Amino acid sequence: MRPTVLIVDDHEENLLALEMLLEQERDIEICRALSGKEALRQLLGQEFALVLLDVQMPEMDGFEVAELMRANPSTRLIPIIFITAISKEERYRFQGYEAGAVDYLYKPLDSFILQSKVQVFIQLWRQRRDLELAYQKLEEANQCIINQKNMLQKMAIQDHLTGLYQRRWFDHLIKSELGAVMRTNTPLALAILDIDHFKQINDSYGHLAGDVVLVGLAATLKNAMREYDTAFRFGGEEFAVLLRGTTKVQAIKVCQRLRMMLEQEHYVYQGQEFRITVSIGLCATDHLPDATRERMIEQADKELYRAKAAGRNQVCPES
Ligand SMILES: Nc1nc2c(ncn2[C@@H]2O[C@H](COP(=O)(O)OP(=O)(O)OP(=O)(O)O)[C@@H](O)[C@H]2O)c(=O)[nH]1
Missing domain, CATH: 3.30.70.270 (Reverse transcriptase/Diguanylate cyclase domain)
Known part of the structure:
Protein backbone atom coordinates (compact mmCIF):
# COMPACT_ATOMS: atom_id res chain seq x y z
CA MET A 1 0.00 0.00 0.00
CA ARG A 2 1.40 3.39 -1.05
CA PRO A 3 1.20 6.26 1.45
CA THR A 4 -1.18 9.07 0.53
CA VAL A 5 -0.53 12.77 1.12
CA LEU A 6 -3.42 15.22 1.23
CA ILE A 7 -2.66 18.72 -0.02
CA VAL A 8 -5.12 21.43 0.95
CA ASP A 9 -5.25 24.94 -0.49
CA ASP A 10 -8.09 27.15 -1.67
CA HIS A 11 -6.12 28.24 -4.78
CA GLU A 12 -5.94 25.86 -7.69
CA GLU A 13 -2.59 27.30 -8.82
CA ASN A 14 -1.05 26.62 -5.35
CA LEU A 15 -2.21 23.02 -5.49
CA LEU A 16 -0.69 22.64 -8.96
CA ALA A 17 2.58 24.13 -7.74
CA LEU A 18 2.65 21.73 -4.77
CA GLU A 19 1.90 18.77 -7.01
CA MET A 20 4.78 19.73 -9.29
CA LEU A 21 7.13 20.00 -6.35
CA LEU A 22 6.08 16.56 -5.14
CA GLU A 23 6.20 15.01 -8.59
CA GLN A 24 9.58 13.41 -7.93
CA GLU A 25 8.16 11.49 -4.98
CA ARG A 26 7.19 8.44 -7.01
CA ASP A 27 6.27 6.25 -4.08
CA ILE A 28 3.42 8.42 -2.78
CA GLU A 29 -0.17 9.09 -3.83
CA ILE A 30 -1.43 12.66 -3.80
CA CYS A 31 -4.99 13.75 -3.07
CA ARG A 32 -6.10 17.36 -3.23
CA ALA A 33 -8.75 19.47 -1.51
CA LEU A 34 -9.76 23.06 -2.31
CA SER A 35 -11.32 23.83 1.11
CA GLY A 36 -11.15 22.82 4.76
CA LYS A 37 -14.54 21.09 4.52
CA GLU A 38 -13.48 19.08 1.50
CA ALA A 39 -10.25 18.11 3.30
CA LEU A 40 -12.17 16.83 6.35
CA ARG A 41 -14.54 14.84 4.14
CA GLN A 42 -11.58 13.09 2.48
CA LEU A 43 -9.75 12.57 5.77
CA LEU A 44 -12.73 10.70 7.19
CA GLY A 45 -13.04 8.53 4.07
CA GLN A 46 -9.52 7.11 3.72
CA GLU A 47 -6.13 6.75 5.36
CA PHE A 48 -3.55 9.51 4.94
CA ALA A 49 0.13 9.55 5.87
CA LEU A 50 0.46 13.35 5.93
CA VAL A 51 -1.52 16.56 5.36
CA LEU A 52 0.02 19.68 3.82
CA LEU A 53 -2.41 22.33 5.00
CA ASP A 54 -2.76 25.94 3.87
CA VAL A 55 -3.43 28.25 6.81
CA GLN A 56 -5.41 31.04 5.17
CA MET A 57 -8.58 29.74 3.60
CA PRO A 58 -12.10 31.22 3.49
CA GLU A 59 -14.91 29.68 5.66
CA MET A 60 -12.62 27.31 7.57
CA ASP A 61 -8.95 28.13 7.98
CA GLY A 62 -6.13 25.64 8.44
CA PHE A 63 -6.08 25.99 12.24
CA GLU A 64 -9.77 25.06 12.47
CA VAL A 65 -9.23 22.05 10.20
CA ALA A 66 -6.33 20.94 12.43
CA GLU A 67 -8.38 21.33 15.61
CA LEU A 68 -11.23 19.27 14.16
CA MET A 69 -8.73 16.61 13.09
CA ARG A 70 -7.29 16.43 16.61
CA ALA A 71 -10.78 16.02 18.05
CA ASN A 72 -11.51 12.96 15.93
CA PRO A 73 -9.86 9.65 16.95
CA SER A 74 -9.57 8.48 13.34
CA THR A 75 -7.63 11.59 12.20
CA ARG A 76 -5.97 12.57 15.48
CA LEU A 77 -2.59 11.02 14.70
CA ILE A 78 -2.17 12.21 11.09
CA PRO A 79 0.78 14.62 10.99
CA ILE A 80 0.11 18.12 9.65
CA ILE A 81 2.56 20.50 8.01
CA PHE A 82 1.15 24.01 7.75
CA ILE A 83 2.01 25.92 4.62
CA THR A 84 1.62 29.63 5.03
CA ALA A 85 2.55 32.92 3.50
CA ILE A 86 1.54 34.98 6.50
CA SER A 87 3.81 36.56 9.03
CA LYS A 88 6.51 34.37 10.50
CA GLU A 89 5.79 35.88 13.89
CA GLU A 90 6.03 33.41 16.75
CA ARG A 91 2.39 33.83 17.84
CA TYR A 92 1.16 32.30 14.57
CA ARG A 93 3.58 29.47 14.93
CA PHE A 94 2.34 28.73 18.43
CA GLN A 95 -1.28 28.83 17.29
CA GLY A 96 -0.42 26.23 14.68
CA TYR A 97 1.44 23.96 17.11
CA GLU A 98 -1.43 24.18 19.59
CA ALA A 99 -3.81 23.15 16.82
CA GLY A 100 -1.68 20.08 16.20
CA ALA A 101 0.88 21.03 13.56
CA VAL A 102 4.10 19.10 13.51
CA ASP A 103 5.90 21.54 11.23
CA TYR A 104 5.70 24.80 9.29
CA LEU A 105 6.71 25.67 5.76
CA TYR A 106 6.66 29.16 4.30
CA LYS A 107 5.77 30.26 0.82
CA PRO A 108 7.53 30.45 -1.56
CA LEU A 109 8.31 26.81 -0.97
CA ASP A 110 11.80 25.44 -1.32
CA SER A 111 11.49 22.16 -3.21
CA PHE A 112 14.42 20.51 -1.42
CA ILE A 113 13.10 21.34 2.07
CA LEU A 114 9.56 20.29 1.15
CA GLN A 115 10.68 16.98 -0.31
CA SER A 116 12.95 16.08 2.58
CA LYS A 117 10.27 16.89 5.18
CA VAL A 118 7.66 14.91 3.29
CA GLN A 119 10.10 11.99 3.09
CA VAL A 120 10.64 12.03 6.88
CA PHE A 121 6.92 11.72 7.55
CA ILE A 122 6.44 9.08 4.88
CA GLN A 123 9.17 7.01 6.50
CA LEU A 124 7.53 7.45 9.92
CA TRP A 125 4.20 6.34 8.45
CA ARG A 126 5.84 3.23 6.96
CA GLN A 127 7.49 2.35 10.26
CA ARG A 128 4.21 2.78 12.13
CA ARG A 129 2.41 0.66 9.57
CA ASP A 130 5.05 -2.10 9.82
CA LEU A 131 4.71 -2.00 13.59
CA GLU A 132 0.92 -2.25 13.33
CA LEU A 133 1.19 -5.21 10.96
CA ALA A 134 3.69 -6.94 13.24
CA TYR A 135 1.40 -6.31 16.22
CA GLN A 136 -1.58 -7.69 14.29
CA LYS A 137 0.37 -10.84 13.42
CA LEU A 138 1.41 -11.21 17.04
CA GLU A 139 -2.22 -10.85 18.16
CA GLU A 140 -3.29 -13.51 15.65
CA ALA A 141 -0.56 -15.89 16.80
CA ASN A 142 -1.55 -15.22 20.40
CA GLN A 143 -5.22 -15.95 19.66
CA CYS A 144 -4.17 -19.15 17.91
CA ILE A 145 -2.24 -20.29 20.99
CA ILE A 146 -5.22 -19.45 23.25
CA ASN A 147 -7.59 -21.42 20.96
CA GLN A 148 -5.26 -24.43 20.93
CA LYS A 149 -4.87 -24.28 24.69
CA ASN A 150 -8.66 -24.15 25.14
CA MET A 151 -9.07 -27.08 22.77
CA LEU A 152 -6.44 -29.12 24.61
CA GLN A 153 -8.05 -28.33 27.94
CA LYS A 154 -11.42 -29.39 26.56
CA MET A 155 -9.97 -32.59 25.13
CA ALA A 156 -8.37 -33.36 28.48
CA ILE A 157 -11.61 -33.09 30.43
CA GLN A 158 -14.30 -33.96 27.88
CA ASP A 159 -15.26 -37.38 26.60
CA HIS A 160 -15.06 -37.19 22.80
CA LEU A 161 -17.99 -39.57 22.17
CA THR A 162 -20.67 -38.18 24.49
CA GLY A 163 -19.37 -34.65 25.18
CA LEU A 164 -19.74 -35.31 28.93
N1 LIG B 1 -20.30 -49.36 21.93
C1 LIG B 1 -19.49 -49.16 22.96
N2 LIG B 1 -19.37 -50.12 23.92
C2 LIG B 1 -18.56 -49.91 24.94
C3 LIG B 1 -17.82 -48.73 25.10
N3 LIG B 1 -17.12 -48.83 26.24
C4 LIG B 1 -17.40 -50.04 26.79
N4 LIG B 1 -18.27 -50.73 26.02
C5 LIG B 1 -18.85 -52.04 26.19
O1 LIG B 1 -19.65 -52.10 27.34
C6 LIG B 1 -19.83 -53.48 27.65
C7 LIG B 1 -19.81 -53.67 29.15
O2 LIG B 1 -20.19 -55.00 29.40
P1 LIG B 1 -20.22 -55.63 30.83
O3 LIG B 1 -19.18 -54.99 31.70
O4 LIG B 1 -20.16 -57.13 30.67
O5 LIG B 1 -21.59 -55.22 31.42
P2 LIG B 1 -23.07 -55.31 30.88
O6 LIG B 1 -23.21 -56.15 29.66
O7 LIG B 1 -23.56 -53.92 30.77
O8 LIG B 1 -23.79 -56.06 32.04
P3 LIG B 1 -24.21 -55.51 33.46
O9 LIG B 1 -23.43 -54.25 33.74
O10 LIG B 1 -23.84 -56.60 34.41
O11 LIG B 1 -25.66 -55.26 33.40
C8 LIG B 1 -18.73 -54.23 26.91
O12 LIG B 1 -19.31 -54.95 25.83
C9 LIG B 1 -17.82 -53.14 26.39
O13 LIG B 1 -17.21 -53.49 25.17
C10 LIG B 1 -17.96 -47.74 24.07
O14 LIG B 1 -17.36 -46.68 24.09
N5 LIG B 1 -18.80 -48.01 23.03
Whole structure:
Protein backbone atom coordinates (compact mmCIF):
# COMPACT_ATOMS: atom_id res chain seq x y z
CA MET A 1 0.00 0.00 0.00
CA ARG A 2 1.40 3.39 -1.05
CA PRO A 3 1.20 6.26 1.45
CA THR A 4 -1.18 9.07 0.53
CA VAL A 5 -0.53 12.77 1.12
CA LEU A 6 -3.42 15.22 1.23
CA ILE A 7 -2.66 18.72 -0.02
CA VAL A 8 -5.12 21.43 0.95
CA ASP A 9 -5.25 24.94 -0.49
CA ASP A 10 -8.09 27.15 -1.67
CA HIS A 11 -6.12 28.24 -4.78
CA GLU A 12 -5.94 25.86 -7.69
CA GLU A 13 -2.59 27.30 -8.82
CA ASN A 14 -1.05 26.62 -5.35
CA LEU A 15 -2.21 23.02 -5.49
CA LEU A 16 -0.69 22.64 -8.96
CA ALA A 17 2.58 24.13 -7.74
CA LEU A 18 2.65 21.73 -4.77
CA GLU A 19 1.90 18.77 -7.01
CA MET A 20 4.78 19.73 -9.29
CA LEU A 21 7.13 20.00 -6.35
CA LEU A 22 6.08 16.56 -5.14
CA GLU A 23 6.20 15.01 -8.59
CA GLN A 24 9.58 13.41 -7.93
CA GLU A 25 8.16 11.49 -4.98
CA ARG A 26 7.19 8.44 -7.01
CA ASP A 27 6.27 6.25 -4.08
CA ILE A 28 3.42 8.42 -2.78
CA GLU A 29 -0.17 9.09 -3.83
CA ILE A 30 -1.43 12.66 -3.80
CA CYS A 31 -4.99 13.75 -3.07
CA ARG A 32 -6.10 17.36 -3.23
CA ALA A 33 -8.75 19.47 -1.51
CA LEU A 34 -9.76 23.06 -2.31
CA SER A 35 -11.32 23.83 1.11
CA GLY A 36 -11.15 22.82 4.76
CA LYS A 37 -14.54 21.09 4.52
CA GLU A 38 -13.48 19.08 1.50
CA ALA A 39 -10.25 18.11 3.30
CA LEU A 40 -12.17 16.83 6.35
CA ARG A 41 -14.54 14.84 4.14
CA GLN A 42 -11.58 13.09 2.48
CA LEU A 43 -9.75 12.57 5.77
CA LEU A 44 -12.73 10.70 7.19
CA GLY A 45 -13.04 8.53 4.07
CA GLN A 46 -9.52 7.11 3.72
CA GLU A 47 -6.13 6.75 5.36
CA PHE A 48 -3.55 9.51 4.94
CA ALA A 49 0.13 9.55 5.87
CA LEU A 50 0.46 13.35 5.93
CA VAL A 51 -1.52 16.56 5.36
CA LEU A 52 0.02 19.68 3.82
CA LEU A 53 -2.41 22.33 5.00
CA ASP A 54 -2.76 25.94 3.87
CA VAL A 55 -3.43 28.25 6.81
CA GLN A 56 -5.41 31.04 5.17
CA MET A 57 -8.58 29.74 3.60
CA PRO A 58 -12.10 31.22 3.49
CA GLU A 59 -14.91 29.68 5.66
CA MET A 60 -12.62 27.31 7.57
CA ASP A 61 -8.95 28.13 7.98
CA GLY A 62 -6.13 25.64 8.44
CA PHE A 63 -6.08 25.99 12.24
CA GLU A 64 -9.77 25.06 12.47
CA VAL A 65 -9.23 22.05 10.20
CA ALA A 66 -6.33 20.94 12.43
CA GLU A 67 -8.38 21.33 15.61
CA LEU A 68 -11.23 19.27 14.16
CA MET A 69 -8.73 16.61 13.09
CA ARG A 70 -7.29 16.43 16.61
CA ALA A 71 -10.78 16.02 18.05
CA ASN A 72 -11.51 12.96 15.93
CA PRO A 73 -9.86 9.65 16.95
CA SER A 74 -9.57 8.48 13.34
CA THR A 75 -7.63 11.59 12.20
CA ARG A 76 -5.97 12.57 15.48
CA LEU A 77 -2.59 11.02 14.70
CA ILE A 78 -2.17 12.21 11.09
CA PRO A 79 0.78 14.62 10.99
CA ILE A 80 0.11 18.12 9.65
CA ILE A 81 2.56 20.50 8.01
CA PHE A 82 1.15 24.01 7.75
CA ILE A 83 2.01 25.92 4.62
CA THR A 84 1.62 29.63 5.03
CA ALA A 85 2.55 32.92 3.50
CA ILE A 86 1.54 34.98 6.50
CA SER A 87 3.81 36.56 9.03
CA LYS A 88 6.51 34.37 10.50
CA GLU A 89 5.79 35.88 13.89
CA GLU A 90 6.03 33.41 16.75
CA ARG A 91 2.39 33.83 17.84
CA TYR A 92 1.16 32.30 14.57
CA ARG A 93 3.58 29.47 14.93
CA PHE A 94 2.34 28.73 18.43
CA GLN A 95 -1.28 28.83 17.29
CA GLY A 96 -0.42 26.23 14.68
CA TYR A 97 1.44 23.96 17.11
CA GLU A 98 -1.43 24.18 19.59
CA ALA A 99 -3.81 23.15 16.82
CA GLY A 100 -1.68 20.08 16.20
CA ALA A 101 0.88 21.03 13.56
CA VAL A 102 4.10 19.10 13.51
CA ASP A 103 5.90 21.54 11.23
CA TYR A 104 5.70 24.80 9.29
CA LEU A 105 6.71 25.67 5.76
CA TYR A 106 6.66 29.16 4.30
CA LYS A 107 5.77 30.26 0.82
CA PRO A 108 7.53 30.45 -1.56
CA LEU A 109 8.31 26.81 -0.97
CA ASP A 110 11.80 25.44 -1.32
CA SER A 111 11.49 22.16 -3.21
CA PHE A 112 14.42 20.51 -1.42
CA ILE A 113 13.10 21.34 2.07
CA LEU A 114 9.56 20.29 1.15
CA GLN A 115 10.68 16.98 -0.31
CA SER A 116 12.95 16.08 2.58
CA LYS A 117 10.27 16.89 5.18
CA VAL A 118 7.66 14.91 3.29
CA GLN A 119 10.10 11.99 3.09
CA VAL A 120 10.64 12.03 6.88
CA PHE A 121 6.92 11.72 7.55
CA ILE A 122 6.44 9.08 4.88
CA GLN A 123 9.17 7.01 6.50
CA LEU A 124 7.53 7.45 9.92
CA TRP A 125 4.20 6.34 8.45
CA ARG A 126 5.84 3.23 6.96
CA GLN A 127 7.49 2.35 10.26
CA ARG A 128 4.21 2.78 12.13
CA ARG A 129 2.41 0.66 9.57
CA ASP A 130 5.05 -2.10 9.82
CA LEU A 131 4.71 -2.00 13.59
CA GLU A 132 0.92 -2.25 13.33
CA LEU A 133 1.19 -5.21 10.96
CA ALA A 134 3.69 -6.94 13.24
CA TYR A 135 1.40 -6.31 16.22
CA GLN A 136 -1.58 -7.69 14.29
CA LYS A 137 0.37 -10.84 13.42
CA LEU A 138 1.41 -11.21 17.04
CA GLU A 139 -2.22 -10.85 18.16
CA GLU A 140 -3.29 -13.51 15.65
CA ALA A 141 -0.56 -15.89 16.80
CA ASN A 142 -1.55 -15.22 20.40
CA GLN A 143 -5.22 -15.95 19.66
CA CYS A 144 -4.17 -19.15 17.91
CA ILE A 145 -2.24 -20.29 20.99
CA ILE A 146 -5.22 -19.45 23.25
CA ASN A 147 -7.59 -21.42 20.96
CA GLN A 148 -5.26 -24.43 20.93
CA LYS A 149 -4.87 -24.28 24.69
CA ASN A 150 -8.66 -24.15 25.14
CA MET A 151 -9.07 -27.08 22.77
CA LEU A 152 -6.44 -29.12 24.61
CA GLN A 153 -8.05 -28.33 27.94
CA LYS A 154 -11.42 -29.39 26.56
CA MET A 155 -9.97 -32.59 25.13
CA ALA A 156 -8.37 -33.36 28.48
CA ILE A 157 -11.61 -33.09 30.43
CA GLN A 158 -14.30 -33.96 27.88
CA ASP A 159 -15.26 -37.38 26.60
CA HIS A 160 -15.06 -37.19 22.80
CA LEU A 161 -17.99 -39.57 22.17
CA THR A 162 -20.67 -38.18 24.49
CA GLY A 163 -19.37 -34.65 25.18
CA LEU A 164 -19.74 -35.31 28.93
CA TYR A 165 -16.90 -34.60 31.33
CA GLN A 166 -14.38 -37.39 31.87
CA ARG A 167 -13.38 -39.12 35.07
CA ARG A 168 -10.34 -36.84 35.33
CA TRP A 169 -12.64 -33.81 35.72
CA PHE A 170 -14.83 -35.68 38.19
CA ASP A 171 -11.81 -36.33 40.42
CA HIS A 172 -10.98 -32.65 40.33
CA LEU A 173 -14.54 -31.38 40.84
CA ILE A 174 -15.62 -33.67 43.65
CA LYS A 175 -12.70 -32.43 45.77
CA SER A 176 -13.83 -28.81 45.52
CA GLU A 177 -17.48 -29.83 45.97
CA LEU A 178 -16.63 -31.67 49.18
CA GLY A 179 -14.77 -28.57 50.32
CA ALA A 180 -17.96 -26.57 49.78
CA VAL A 181 -19.94 -29.20 51.72
CA MET A 182 -17.63 -28.65 54.70
CA ARG A 183 -17.73 -24.87 54.47
CA THR A 184 -21.43 -24.36 53.85
CA ASN A 185 -22.86 -27.50 55.43
CA THR A 186 -24.95 -28.24 52.34
CA PRO A 187 -25.38 -31.83 51.15
CA LEU A 188 -23.90 -33.40 48.03
CA ALA A 189 -25.10 -36.58 46.35
CA LEU A 190 -23.29 -38.89 43.96
CA ALA A 191 -25.10 -41.29 41.64
CA ILE A 192 -23.33 -43.90 39.52
CA LEU A 193 -25.34 -45.28 36.58
CA ASP A 194 -24.53 -48.41 34.65
CA ILE A 195 -26.38 -49.63 31.56
CA ASP A 196 -27.87 -53.08 32.08
CA HIS A 197 -26.61 -55.87 29.81
CA PHE A 198 -24.93 -53.39 27.55
CA LYS A 199 -22.71 -56.09 26.15
CA GLN A 200 -25.79 -57.69 24.58
CA ILE A 201 -26.47 -54.50 22.60
CA ASN A 202 -22.94 -54.48 21.26
CA ASP A 203 -23.10 -58.18 20.51
CA SER A 204 -26.56 -58.08 18.88
CA TYR A 205 -26.50 -54.78 17.00
CA GLY A 206 -22.81 -53.92 16.78
CA HIS A 207 -20.44 -51.57 18.52
CA LEU A 208 -21.73 -48.52 16.60
CA ALA A 209 -25.25 -49.21 17.84
CA GLY A 210 -23.79 -49.29 21.35
CA ASP A 211 -22.24 -45.89 20.69
CA VAL A 212 -25.65 -44.51 19.64
CA VAL A 213 -27.01 -45.59 23.02
CA LEU A 214 -24.13 -43.98 24.92
CA VAL A 215 -24.57 -40.68 23.05
CA GLY A 216 -28.37 -40.72 23.49
CA LEU A 217 -28.14 -41.53 27.18
CA ALA A 218 -25.65 -38.70 27.70
CA ALA A 219 -28.00 -36.26 25.95
CA THR A 220 -30.90 -37.35 28.17
CA LEU A 221 -28.73 -36.92 31.26
CA LYS A 222 -27.74 -33.40 30.21
CA ASN A 223 -31.35 -32.41 29.51
CA ALA A 224 -32.77 -33.96 32.64
CA MET A 225 -30.36 -32.40 35.08
CA ARG A 226 -30.49 -29.06 36.82
CA GLU A 227 -28.01 -26.41 35.74
CA TYR A 228 -25.83 -26.84 38.79
CA ASP A 229 -25.58 -30.64 38.62
CA THR A 230 -22.82 -32.23 36.54
CA ALA A 231 -22.78 -35.48 34.57
CA PHE A 232 -19.68 -37.50 33.72
CA ARG A 233 -18.83 -40.52 31.65
CA PHE A 234 -16.89 -42.60 34.11
CA GLY A 235 -15.74 -45.02 31.48
CA GLY A 236 -17.33 -47.67 29.23
CA GLU A 237 -21.05 -47.82 29.91
CA GLU A 238 -20.78 -46.25 33.35
CA PHE A 239 -21.87 -42.67 34.11
CA ALA A 240 -21.84 -40.50 37.23
CA VAL A 241 -23.87 -37.50 38.31
CA LEU A 242 -22.93 -35.04 41.05
CA LEU A 243 -26.04 -33.48 42.56
CA ARG A 244 -25.28 -30.29 44.47
CA GLY A 245 -27.29 -29.35 47.55
CA THR A 246 -29.11 -32.68 47.38
CA THR A 247 -29.88 -35.00 50.30
CA LYS A 248 -30.13 -38.76 50.08
CA VAL A 249 -33.96 -38.66 50.05
CA GLN A 250 -34.01 -36.06 47.30
CA ALA A 251 -31.35 -37.91 45.29
CA ILE A 252 -33.41 -41.13 45.38
CA LYS A 253 -36.35 -39.26 43.83
CA VAL A 254 -34.15 -37.64 41.17
CA CYS A 255 -32.57 -40.99 40.27
CA GLN A 256 -35.91 -42.83 40.16
CA ARG A 257 -37.22 -40.20 37.75
CA LEU A 258 -34.06 -40.49 35.65
CA ARG A 259 -34.22 -44.27 35.59
CA MET A 260 -37.86 -44.20 34.40
CA MET A 261 -37.06 -41.58 31.79
CA LEU A 262 -34.22 -43.69 30.37
CA GLU A 263 -36.43 -46.77 30.38
CA GLN A 264 -38.88 -44.97 28.04
CA GLU A 265 -36.17 -43.85 25.63
CA HIS A 266 -35.96 -45.45 22.13
CA TYR A 267 -32.65 -45.73 20.32
CA VAL A 268 -32.49 -46.28 16.59
CA TYR A 269 -29.56 -47.63 14.62
CA GLN A 270 -29.81 -48.57 10.94
CA GLY A 271 -33.60 -48.82 11.19
CA GLN A 272 -33.47 -51.06 14.25
CA GLU A 273 -35.13 -49.78 17.38
CA PHE A 274 -34.09 -50.82 20.88
CA ARG A 275 -34.32 -49.76 24.51
CA ILE A 276 -32.15 -50.00 27.58
CA THR A 277 -32.48 -49.89 31.35
CA VAL A 278 -30.01 -48.63 33.92
CA SER A 279 -29.06 -49.57 37.47
CA ILE A 280 -28.11 -46.74 39.81
CA GLY A 281 -26.13 -46.71 43.04
CA LEU A 282 -26.05 -43.55 45.08
CA CYS A 283 -24.85 -41.97 48.26
CA ALA A 284 -25.11 -38.53 49.84
CA THR A 285 -23.04 -36.66 52.38
CA ASP A 286 -25.96 -36.24 54.81
CA HIS A 287 -25.74 -40.02 55.38
CA LEU A 288 -21.99 -40.38 55.05
CA PRO A 289 -20.06 -38.59 57.80
CA ASP A 290 -16.52 -37.46 56.90
CA ALA A 291 -17.19 -38.12 53.24
CA THR A 292 -14.15 -38.25 50.99
CA ARG A 293 -13.95 -38.78 47.25
CA GLU A 294 -12.87 -42.41 47.75
CA ARG A 295 -15.58 -43.18 50.30
CA MET A 296 -18.31 -41.70 48.15
CA ILE A 297 -17.24 -43.66 45.06
CA GLU A 298 -16.85 -46.84 47.08
CA GLN A 299 -20.30 -46.41 48.65
CA ALA A 300 -22.11 -45.57 45.40
CA ASP A 301 -20.34 -48.49 43.68
CA LYS A 302 -21.44 -50.85 46.41
CA GLU A 303 -25.04 -49.72 45.98
CA LEU A 304 -24.79 -50.08 42.23
CA TYR A 305 -23.64 -53.66 42.72
CA ARG A 306 -26.65 -54.23 44.99
CA ALA A 307 -29.00 -52.82 42.35
CA LYS A 308 -27.51 -55.16 39.75
CA ALA A 309 -27.69 -58.14 42.08
CA ALA A 310 -31.31 -57.36 42.96
CA GLY A 311 -32.38 -57.67 39.33
CA ARG A 312 -31.16 -54.44 37.64
CA ASN A 313 -33.31 -51.49 36.45
CA GLN A 314 -33.45 -50.01 39.93
CA VAL A 315 -31.98 -47.41 42.29
CA CYS A 316 -30.14 -48.52 45.40
CA PRO A 317 -29.27 -45.88 48.00
CA GLU A 318 -26.97 -46.74 50.82
CA SER A 319 -28.84 -48.29 53.69
N1 LIG B 1 -20.30 -49.36 21.93
C1 LIG B 1 -19.49 -49.16 22.96
N2 LIG B 1 -19.37 -50.12 23.92
C2 LIG B 1 -18.56 -49.91 24.94
C3 LIG B 1 -17.82 -48.73 25.10
N3 LIG B 1 -17.12 -48.83 26.24
C4 LIG B 1 -17.40 -50.04 26.79
N4 LIG B 1 -18.27 -50.73 26.02
C5 LIG B 1 -18.85 -52.04 26.19
O1 LIG B 1 -19.65 -52.10 27.34
C6 LIG B 1 -19.83 -53.48 27.65
C7 LIG B 1 -19.81 -53.67 29.15
O2 LIG B 1 -20.19 -55.00 29.40
P1 LIG B 1 -20.22 -55.63 30.83
O3 LIG B 1 -19.18 -54.99 31.70
O4 LIG B 1 -20.16 -57.13 30.67
O5 LIG B 1 -21.59 -55.22 31.42
P2 LIG B 1 -23.07 -55.31 30.88
O6 LIG B 1 -23.21 -56.15 29.66
O7 LIG B 1 -23.56 -53.92 30.77
O8 LIG B 1 -23.79 -56.06 32.04
P3 LIG B 1 -24.21 -55.51 33.46
O9 LIG B 1 -23.43 -54.25 33.74
O10 LIG B 1 -23.84 -56.60 34.41
O11 LIG B 1 -25.66 -55.26 33.40
C8 LIG B 1 -18.73 -54.23 26.91
O12 LIG B 1 -19.31 -54.95 25.83
C9 LIG B 1 -17.82 -53.14 26.39
O13 LIG B 1 -17.21 -53.49 25.17
C10 LIG B 1 -17.96 -47.74 24.07
O14 LIG B 1 -17.36 -46.68 24.09
N5 LIG B 1 -18.80 -48.01 23.03
